[in-house]
Amino acid sequence: MNDHGSRVAATPEGEFLVDLAVTCGGVPMRTPIMPASGTFSSEMDQVIAVDRLGALVLKTTTYDERSGNPVPRVSETAEGMLNSIGLPGGGYRQFLSEVLPIYLEFGAPVVVSISADTVAQFGEMTEALSVPGVAAIELNVSCPNIEADGKAFAMSTSATAAVVAQARQATSLPLWAKLTPNTAEVGDIGMAAQEAGADAVVVANTILAMSIDPITREPSLGNVMGGLSGPAIKPIIVRMVYQCALRLDIPIIGCGGIQSGHDVAEYLLAGASGVQVGTVSFVDPTALERIEDELVSYCLEQEVRSVSELVGAVKTAGATSASDMEVAP
Amino acid sequence: MAAVLFNQIVGDGYWHLRVVGEGEHVGAKPGQFFHLDCPDAGGRLGQGRSYLRRPMSVYAVDREARTVDFLYKVTGVGTAGLATLRTGDELDLFGPLGVGFSVPEHTSHALIVARGAGLATMGPLVSQLADQQIAVTAICSFRSPEAAVGLDPFERTGVTVMPVYDSVDPASEESSGMANLGQLINVANQGCAIGAVYTCGSKRVAAMLNQLPSLTNVFSQIALEQRMACGLGMCHACVVDVRIPTTAERNAGSDDQQTQGEWTKSKRVCCEGPVFALKQVLV
Numbered sequence: 001m002n003d004h005g006s007r008v009a010a011t012p013e014g015e016f017l018v019d020l021a022v023t024c025g026g027v028p029m030r031t032p033i034m035p036a037s038g039t040f041s042s043e044m045d046q047v048i049a050v051d052r053l054g055a056l057v058l059k060t061t062t063y064d065e066r067s068g069n070p071v072p073r074v075s076e077t078a079e080g081m082l083n084s085i086g087l088p089g090g091g092y093r094q095f096l097s098e099v100l101p102i103y104l105e106f107g108a109p110v111v112v113s114i115s116a117d118t119v120a121q122f123g124e125m126t127e128a129l130s131v132p133g134v135a136a137i138e139l140n141v142s143c144p145n146i147e148a149d150g151k152a153f154a155m156s157t158s159a160t161a162a163v164v165a166q167a168r169q170a171t172s173l174p175l176w177a178k179l180t181p182n183t184a185e186v187g188d189i190g191m192a193a194q195e196a197g198a199d200a201v202v203v204a205n206t207i208l209a210m211s212i213d214p215i216t217r218e219p220s221l222g223n224v225m226g227g228l229s230g231p232a233i234k235p236i237i238v239r240m241v242y243q244c245a246l247r248l249d250i251p252i253i254g255c256g257g258i259q260s261g262h263d264v265a266e267y268l269l270a271g272a273s274g275v276q277v278g279t280v281s282f283v284d285p286t287a288l289e290r291i292e293d294e295l296v297s298y299c300l301e302q303e304v305r306s307v308s309e310l311v312g313a314v315k316t317a318g319a320t321s322a323s324d325m326e327v328a329p
Numbered sequence: 330m331a332a333v334l335f336n337q338i339v340g341d342g343y344w345h346l347r348v349v350g351e352g353e354h355v356g357a358k359p360g361q362f363f364h365l366d367c368p369d370a371g372g373r374l375g376q377g378r379s380y381l382r383r384p385m386s387v388y389a390v391d392r393e394a395r396t397v398d399f400l401y402k403v404t405g406v407g408t409a410g411l412a413t414l415r416t417g418d419e420l421d422l423f424g425p426l427g428v429g430f431s432v433p434e435h436t437s438h439a440l441i442v443a444r445g446a447g448l449a450t451m452g453p454l455v456s457q458l459a460d461q462q463i464a465v466t467a468i469c470s471f472r473s474p475e476a477a478v479g480l481d482p483f484e485r486t487g488v489t490v491m492p493v494y495d496s497v498d499p500a501s502e503e504s505s506g507m508a509n510l511g512q513l514i515n516v517a518n519q520g521c522a523i524g525a526v527y528t529c530g531s532k533r534v535a536a537m538l539n540q541l542p543s544l545t546n547v548f549s550q551i552a553l554e555q556r557m558a559c560g561l562g563m564c565h566a567c568v569v570d571v572r573i574p575t576t577a578e579r580n581a582g583s584d585d586q587q588t589q590g591e592w593t594k595s596k597r598v599c600c601e602g603p604v605f606a607l608k609q610v611l612v
């Protein structure tokens with residue numbers, strides 16, 4: 001292994017290099033594999049070499065201090081989980097002084113994720129958090145827009161565009177817009193983010209969901225509804241990445257249900273340039289490292305010299321644009 | 330990975346599991362837990378396989394034999410999966426995790442009050458107290474005499490247990506009612522002053538201990554349970570509200586043990602607990 005993202009492997013024909021390095025949304029990375037926001041923190045350093053990750057995407061920080069949602073905050077379902085953590089944290093000022101410095105020490109690119117109640121707050125936070133050492137800002141536009149009755153920014157093209165445009169004016173750092181899957185036309189939202197100046201879109205956040213215990217008749221989460229993540233959502237998000245890839249010019253970062261190196265390859269083939277890995281780290285704390293190894297094995301078996309060869313390389317017969325496709329199954 | 334030595338039912342829906350672990354596993358301290366990847370419980374509908382890991386207290390550790398024990402109650406898909414384990418099977422355990430119990434210096438008499446699965450959590454603590462030659466008063470609460478499980482560590486270390494039951498007359502000395510527990514504790518305290526209190530498994534017991542005047546200034550700890558996802562401190566699923574000292578109290582040198590602070594602040598059970606100062610916890 002070397003630190004430029006190339007992994008050397010021996011084959012009968014001699015040495016074979018797999019180049020894992022990508023530049024994703026303006027950020028050069030050792031590998032396309034990053035943790036997803038809210039599923040990673042410095043504690044992971046006890047289990048894996050955090051400095052070897054493509055980037056460190058931090059837990060979303062909010063404008064004001066928040067205590068988060070009532071417990072139970074998580075529950076499980078077939079091949080996945082529901083969460084309603086509620087973005088607890090000390091607010092972005094405390095984040096800047098107490099949290100961010102810890103992550104800047106690790107050496108991997110640091111991506112700061114932010115969320116706010118209003119467009120103006122998004123702008124203010126972007127400016128304040130554009131400090132040396134930060135590689136990119138991820139705009140978590142999947143959160144409720146207080147100015148629009150709590151409807152998520154990323155459910156509307158105009159609200160998404162407004163947030164991205166405001167942030168664009170506030171920083172020269174790369175901006176990633178993290179979209180919600182809870183919308184009919186994720187491609188339209190992605191286009192709006194691109195036109196407003198986003199450098200990449202992250203597809204996607206969790207799927208709004210609910211479960212009820214039939215014995216107690218109570219919802220499984222204290223907050224009643226929450227976000228579904230894990231392998232259960234993967235085919236839905238792969239489809240959304242594919243739909244975005246057909247229309248967008250900016251890179252797409254795939255996120256949803258990744259558990260293995262093959263899953264990463266699947267996202268890249270659908271059109272993602274990088275991936276974020278979340279829930280599986282709860283089940284297998286060393287997953288991020290294991291998935292990288294599996295991706296290398298996949299590339300060796302498939303004689304792929306550079307992971308970037310895989311981006312968008314899905315073989316679809318015929319259909320080349322989103323509108324070409326018959327949506328009904 | 331660990332290999333199952335035995336996994337047997339011990340009564341009242343509880344199972345006793347012993348595995349041969351690796352080096353880091355047997356370093357587990359009293360009050361710590363492991364995050365277990367439970368096997369498939371079998372059957373396609375209803376049961377199947379738990380997706381997330383399940384937290385389980387260390388019930389016993391034997392460093393020489395490299396064994397770790399668990400005492401668990403089958404309550405759902407994860408624990409039903411554990412119950413399928415047979416001798417020789419492999420179990421994926423992650424840990425030890427969390428902050429365990431501590432024993433203040435110069436303690437000569439400790440009180441343990443536990444109930445249900447809370448008995449499992451007390452196992453390694455009883456051994457440690459016995460090793461340190463600290464006298465232990467152990468009150469173990471059960472639904473009925475038939476439901477009394479988890480007493481092996483007490484028997485092994487020669488600690489006398491006062492069992493109390495829901496099923497007996499509330500006026501009896503064996504009643505699990507709060508009035509009787511308070512009475513038993515006061516009697517024990519008169520013989521030799523209690524220097525440390527440990528509890529797990531019942532909110533009612535914790536509230537009673539918190540209010541018992543004779544224990545007001547005694548070092549007291551509680552092991553808490555909360556639903557978890559990561560077990561490592563990353564996801565903020567497992568929070569509980571605790572009191573933290575006010576600035577004035579902090580300036581006056583008050584620590585978490587003594588605080589009367591009115592604030593509540595979420596703490597993560599998996600990494601800031603599961604053991605907390607009893608007086609800090611809102612029960």
Ligand SMILES: Cc1cc2nc3c(=O)[nH]c(=O)nc-3n(C[C@H](O)[C@H](O)[C@H](O)COP(=O)(O)OP(=O)(O)OC[C@H]3O[C@@H](n4cnc5c(N)ncnc54)[C@H](O)[C@@H]3O)c2cc1C
Nearest residue numbers: 383384385386401402404405406407408446449554555556
């Ligand atoms: C630190 C800690 C130590 C524990 N030690 C023991 C022990 O030694 N012996 C024992 O029998 N039990 C113990 N428990 C409780 C044990 O984790 C649960 O009984 C178990 O997770 C239930 O899983 P299940 O799939 O069988 O049940 P289900 O009810 O199907 O579980 C559904 C979900 O709820 C969670 N859950 C259910 N009950 C609890 C609970 N009481 N605490 C936390 N999460 C829960 C599960 O993890 C799962 O996510 C401990 C819990 C914690 C937090």
Ligand SMILES: Cc1cc2nc3c(=O)[nH]c(=O)nc-3n(C[C@H](O)[C@H](O)[C@H](O)COP(=O)(O)O)c2cc1C
Nearest residue numbers: 036037038060083204205229230256257277278279
């Ligand atoms: C417990 C938990 C907390 C999360 N917190 C955040 C967050 O703070 N900000 C965010 O943008 N996404 C958050 N997410 C969503 C993940 O980043 C990710 O988009 C989603 O879980 C799908 O990926 P996965 O299936 O690999 O987990 C959270 C997910 C989980 C499970």
Ligand code: FES
Nearest residue numbers: 560562564565599
């Ligand atoms: S279980 Fe994730 S923080 Fe405690």
